Amino acid sequence: MSGYYELPLLILASSMVPGLIIFMLPEEAVRTRITLNMSGALLKVILVGIVIWGLSNGQQYETRLPFLPGLELVLKADALSILFITLSTVLWLVTTVYAISYLENSPNRSRFFGFFSLCVTATIGIALAGNLITFVLFYELLTLTTYPLIVHRGTEEARRAGRSYLIHTMIGGALLLLGTVWLYSLTGTLEFTHRGFVAGLLPGHDTSLIIIFALLIAGLGVKAALVPFHSWLPQAMVAPAPVSALLHAVAVVKAGAFGIARVVYDVYGIKFASELGVTLPLAILAAITIIYGSVRALFQDDLKRRLAFSTVSQVSYITLGIALAGPIATIGGLVHLVHQGIMKITLFFCAGNLSETLGIHKVSEMDGVGRRMPLTMAAFTLGAFGMMGAPPLAGFISKWYLGLGALDAGQDWVILVLAGSSLLNAMYFLPILHRAWFREPVQEWPATNYLWHRETAWALLLPPLFTALLSLILGLLASLPYSTLEWARFITSLEYSP
Amino acid sequence: MTMSEFLLLLTPLLPLLLAAPWLRRFIPGAIYVAILPSLLLLLFAEKSVLELSWLLLGSGLGFAEQTPLLLSMALLLWLPAAFFLSTQLQRSDGALSSEIINQRYSTFFLLTLSGYLAAILAIDVIGFFTFSTLMGYSFYGLLINGGGDSAKRAGLVYLCFLIIADLLLFEAALIAVVATDNLSFSAVRDANLSIDVVRTAKLNFAAVHTALPTSDYSSLYLSMVVLGFALKAGFWPVYFWLPLAFRAAAPPIALLIGGVPVAIALLGILRWLPLGEITLPLAGRVVQFSGLAAVLFSLLYVLIRRELKTLPAQLTLMATGLFTVALGIGLSQPDLWQQYGHLAYFYIVFLSLALALLTATIAWRHDGKQSADKSMNPTEVRVMWVERGSARIVRRIRSLGMETLPRLRATSLATAQYYLHIPVWKKALKNAELILQRWSFAITLLVLLGIVFVLVVINKLLLN
Numbered sequence: 001m002s003g004y005y006e007l008p009l010l011i012l013a014s015s016m017v018p019g020l021i022i023f024m025l026p027e028e029a030v031r032t033r034i035t036l037n038m039s040g041a042l043l044k045v046i047l048v049g050i051v052i053w054g055l056s057n058g059q060q061y062e063t064r065l066p067f068l069p070g071l072e073l074v075l076k077a078d079a080l081s082i083l084f085i086t087l088s089t090v091l092w093l094v095t096t097v098y099a100i101s102y103l104e105n106s107p108n109r110s111r112f113f114g115f116f117s118l119c120v121t122a123t124i125g126i127a128l129a130g131n132l133i134t135f136v137l138f139y140e141l142l143t144l145t146t147y148p149l150i151v152h153r154g155t156e157e158a159r160r161a162g163r164s165y166l167i168h169t170m171i172g173g174a175l176l177l178l179g180t181v182w183l184y185s186l187t188g189t190l191e192f193t194h195r196g197f198v199a200g201l202l203p204g205h206d207t208s209l210i211i212i213f214a215l216l217i218a219g220l221g222v223k224a225a226l227v228p229f230h231s232w233l234p235q236a237m238v239a240p241a242p243v244s245a246l247l248h249a250v251a252v253v254k255a256g257a258f259g260i261a262r263v264v265y266d267v268y269g270i271k272f273a274s275e276l277g278v279t280l281p282l283a284i285l286a287a288i289t290i291i292y293g294s295v296r297a298l299f300q301d302d303l304k305r306r307l308a309f310s311t312v313s314q315v316s317y318i319t320l321g322i323a324l325a326g327p328i329a330t331i332g333g334l335v336h337l338v339h340q341g342i343m344k345i346t347l348f349f350c351a352g353n354l355s356e357t358l359g360i361h362k363v364s365e366m367d368g369v370g371r372r373m374p375l376t377m378a379a380f381t382l383g384a385f386g387m388m389g390a391p392p393l394a395g396f397i398s399k400w401y402l403g404l405g406a407l408d409a410g411q412d413w414v415i416l417v418l419a420g421s422s423l424l425n426a427m428y429f430l431p432i433l434h435r436a437w438f439r440e441p442v443q444e445w446p447a448t449n450y451l452w453h454r455e456t457a458w459a460l461l462l463p464p465l466f467t468a469l470l471s472l473i474l475g476l477l478a479s480l481p482y483s484t485l486e487w488a489r490f491i492t493s494l495e496y497s498p
Numbered sequence: 499m500t501m502s503e504f505l506l507l508l509t510p511l512l513p514l515l516l517a518a519p520w521l522r523r524f525i526p527g528a529i530y531v532a533i534l535p536s537l538l539l540l541l542f543a544e545k546s547v548l549e550l551s552w553l554l555l556g557s558g559l560g561f562a563e564q565t566p567l568l569l570s571m572a573l574l575l576w577l578p579a580a581f582f583l584s585t586q587l588q589r590s591d592g593a594l595s596s597e598i599i600n601q602r603y604s605t606f607f608l609l610t611l612s613g614y615l616a617a618i619l620a621i622d623v624i625g626f627f628t629f630s631t632l633m634g635y636s637f638y639g640l641l642i643n644g645g646g647d648s649a650k651r652a653g654l655v656y657l658c659f660l661i662i663a664d665l666l667l668f669e670a671a672l673i674a675v676v677a678t679d680n681l682s683f684s685a686v687r688d689a690n691l692s693i694d695v696v697r698t699a700k701l702n703f704a705a706v707h708t709a710l711p712t713s714d715y716s717s718l719y720l721s722m723v724v725l726g727f728a729l730k731a732g733f734w735p736v737y738f739w740l741p742l743a744f745r746a747a748a749p750p751i752a753l754l755i756g757g758v759p760v761a762i763a764l765l766g767i768l769r770w771l772p773l774g775e776i777t778l779p780l781a782g783r784v785v786q787f788s789g790l791a792a793v794l795f796s797l798l799y800v801l802i803r804r805e806l807k808t809l810p811a812q813l814t815l816m817a818t819g820l821f822t823v824a825l826g827i828g829l830s831q832p833d834l835w836q837q838y839g840h841l842a843y844f845y846i847v848f849l850s851l852a853l854a855l856l857t858a859t860i861a862w863r864h865d866g867k868q869s870a871d872k873s874m875n876p877t878e879v880r881v882m883w884v885e886r887g888s889a890r891i892v893r894r895i896r897s898l899g900m901e902t903l904p905r906l907r908a909t910s911l912a913t914a915q916y917y918l919h920i921p922v923w924k925k926a927l928k929n930a931e932l933i934l935q936r937w938s939f940a941i942t943l944l945v946l947l948g949i950v951f952v953l954v955v956i957n958k959l960l961l962n
Contacts, residue, residue, distance in 0.1 A: 390630035
């Protein structure tokens with residue numbers, strides 16, 4: 001037990017305690033609910049800041065709690081977990097601000113914000129998990145806490161989407177658990193270790209290890225929306241915009257992608273996984289997902305559905321970066337874990353603004369909307385260009401390193417996949433921008449009734465502007481110390497250095 | 499920071515800042531003010547380099563030997579364009595829609611200017627790529643803003659070319675990293691990796707020029723760079739956006755076509771390629787031949803299509819054809835390029851200014867009226883060209899089949915034509931998605947089994 005035993009627990013509690021209290025609040029207790037939400041989110045930012053500072057000064061943060069004989073629940077802050085925690089914490093704060101305004105007049109807000117906080121608690125738990133069993137527990141908790149958010153609207157469509165989500169993720173969870181138990185029976189440990197704990201431990205068990213790897217990846221691939229486990233994600237877009245933001249950028253798909261990183265790096269170890277021959281098929285699966293998601297996005301008129309298929313495609317960049325099994329591709333994959341989240345949350349916030357303010361849900365309804373909502377559409381433009389990988393936005397940095405990583409790993413075919421995906425991204429994002437900025441509006445938009453003739457409420461406008469600016473800064477200032485890129489380089493050096 | 503360095507930074511930064519409409523409210527004549535730092539740079543700056551290690555993957559701006567010439571071109575081009583534009587903006591009827599269009603003109607004008615100036619001053623591959631991308635997309639905005647169907651069509655074609663060109667140049671930049679071993683790939687492969695090794699050194703043009711001639715990738719790099727910039731500049735035979743743009747663009751924007759996208763693409767070729775240092779006789783001859791073909795084609799074009807508004811496009815084709823011939827000679831005989839290569843910069847400046855002058859004269863004769871919109875068929879624009887083109891080919895073959903082949907063959911071609919329609923594929927994909935949703939559990943298990951089987955087989959093969 002180290003001197004900083006409590007801090008990982010405190011980080012978890014900063015969202016769990018407000019969440020549990022919020023459940024008990026009556027609907028009318030708006031101020032108390034907002035205060036609890038915001039103080040929890042801000043406290044988490046401060047605590048994560050302290051951990052980052054401590055880690056960079058050589059401190060260690062680890063909590064161990066007894067769970068089963070021979071197994072402990074371990075919460076541990078390391079370089080990889082910090083990358084994910086920082087993303088989730090910052091975006092949770094922004095999403096909370098957005099959700100408070102977005103759901104201002106909707107029913108069941110206490111239920112919503114209660115599960116919202118628990119959902120983030122589960123995500124932080126996944127990030128901090130120091131062994132595979134802790135990871136699995138929080139992974140399942142995430143499934144259970146996200147389901148009520150997806151069905152929040154209570155419509156038949158929402159219930160159908162929720163059912164689909166639950167079936168998919170429960171099957172995924174079962175496969176993950178099966179793989180974990182099998183692995184434990186073989187190794188007797190589940191502790192995450194740099195360069196993996198499986199390597200060298202089990203000579204002669206290659207077939208078992210391959211099957212376990214497939215089970216683990218299938219379980220994680222459901223949340224990471226790898227084809228063919230992805231169909232729940234486009235269905236889940238019926239959920240309110242803040243939930244979509246949570247699913248696509250902060251929590252669920254990221255948890256899947258992060259899990260794949262943990263399995264490849266800290267369970268199997270990249271070198272051993274590569275020797276076992278499991279990384280190339282994973283890279284091929286990721287490449288198929290990248291192209292398939294982009295092609296499907298091309299044909300969607302529903303804006304959120306288009307963005308959902310775009311997520312299917314973009315999240316697999318992370319898996320691709322990991323599966324290419326080279327240091328430079330790893331940097332690309334890890335950087336994209338953060339960059340994709342920030343760019344995609346911007347797009348979902350903007351889609352939410354269009355729907356909430358003007359009732360626009362479809363791309364075909366967006367003609368001339370840039371005139372009525374210029375700031376929202378400016379943020380959307382930055383997010384879309386970032387997704388296409390245009391410089392100097394954050395997406396460019398990810399694609400640059402993925403491309404170089406592919407060449408370094410001798411997988412030249414990946415360059416074609418990246419080029420094809422960029423082309424398809426342009427084909428489904430640029431028509432939206434063209435409609436919004438250059439076409440004449442086909443209808444008279446409702447007049448603005450916000451203070452100083454703003455296009456929408458402050459709390460809806462500031463989050464996408466903040467995240468759009470962030471996606472610009474992360475690309476433009478990629479080489480600054482403590483940038484995502486530098487942090488990803490640091491993690492990679494830990495993983496690959498002899 | 500010295501004054502030269504400050505001016506180097508300010509030259510692209512000021513137009514970029516002034517592109518924000520709310521900032522322009524406080525600065526009258528913003529489009530003229532934005533050009534001012536480049537004038538000061540031209541007058542007062544000395545040879546210098548501003549390292550911007552924090553920018554992107556490490557970048558920089560520099561005032562080199564050719565910079566005064568290129569800055570003079572910029573001033574002679576952008577000042578009249580700004581004057582033309584402000585005259586046009588003053589002429590607007592004051593309606594809200596006109597006001598919005600005017601605001602957007604100013605924004606895109608300043609964004610294009612910023613990207614243009616930064617590209618001129620860029621000293622590395624990534625910087626040039628970034629700034630020319632900013633310029634390219636902003637120029638698309640300028641091209642289609644407030645225009646009719648013909649402007650939209652020109653914009654669409656230009657945009658398609660731009661996207662493909664950027665993809666090619668992105669790949670070329672990746673190849674440049676490999677060729678120059680800029681990421682110390684060898685060190686990475688030897689597992690001597692540390693953060694410092696992975697840190698990207700700048701892809702300076704000088705480093706690229708030194709490393710590429712001895713690299714195995716030089717031909718691939720050359721092809722990608724030439725094709726990428728050829729698409730951007732509208733070289734023959736990938737020139738389609740050029741006549742459309744000249745015909746449809748508003749006069750102040752038409753003035754910039756030769757000097758902005760075309761000139762920066764030519765400059766890109768000079769900057770990205772190690773001309774005078776690399777000998778590629780075969781590639782040189784191919785490039786020379788394509789240049790000669792372009793010149794002949796443009797001569798025919800001038801004779802056949804006597805349309806005044808596309809005359810600058812035809813002359814641009816001819817001029818870029820001549821440039822290509824020179825490029826081909828430079829590739830096959832580098833010693834000649836070393837002697838005369840510097841003249842290429844003068845050629846770009848001359849071409850930009852001559853085209854601007856010609857366009858202005860034509861615009862003056864036409865009194866700024868756009869006549870091309872009437873000749874466009876608006877419904878034609880909505881059909882995707884891929885669909886239209888492929889359908890046309892199949893229809894042609896089908897009719898041929900009807901006449902010459904058995905009926906069965908003709909029916910197969912009819913089926914092929916059906917499958918070439920995009921709605922069919924949309925429907926097929928949607929159905930596939932539904933099947934995936936309904937049978938998710940079974941498919942998951944099946945795929946899992948498949949994956950396990952493949953992995954086991956691969957492993958067995960690896961072990962053997």
